[in-house]
Amino acid sequence: MYSNAEGIEWVEELAYTAGGQIGEISRQTDKAVLFRNGTANRLPVGTKIYETDTPVCMAVVDGRKLLYLKMVEG
Template sequence: MIYKILSLVLTAGILVGCNHNGSPAPSDYLKSEGADIFMLDGYVYSNVQRLEWVKETEYSLGEQIGEITKQTTNSFGFDDGDANILPVGTKIYETDSPITIAVVDGKEIAYMKQVEG
């Protein structure tokens, strides 16, 4: 009986598909073709550089807040420091705006933290 309950709880947890913070999980994005995400501090960040308002936003680069440590397209085990497109070693910086910046070969790429609600 305990195994059935444990199995049910684990299955429900997998089906919910959210991080511990209630925000979208990597699996919510990785099933979409063209997804470009990374994870930092339990949050998924998604590439937003094509959005017009992002192109028009002025910002100042702040402190480094992370670095990509693994590249993977597998949502199982996708964790802090993982990215599906950004190369290992990419530095992640905060800004004085809602935008977070990844720097690849001197090029700044805009991302935003994805949160529910």
């Protein structure tokens, strides 16, 4: 799972370089039980996800770069 990092000061200050594509949104739902790889609740289907050389990933929606943080447990 990933969380939108918009408004997080240290993330917005990062200098990053986009890497290769690591995924693409293939379905959209707001029901947690239906989530699996490639599912999003806000990003539109077809959105490409890219790795960066930092702890964040980047999604590109309508030419706008959106940064996301991976949510890790334990």
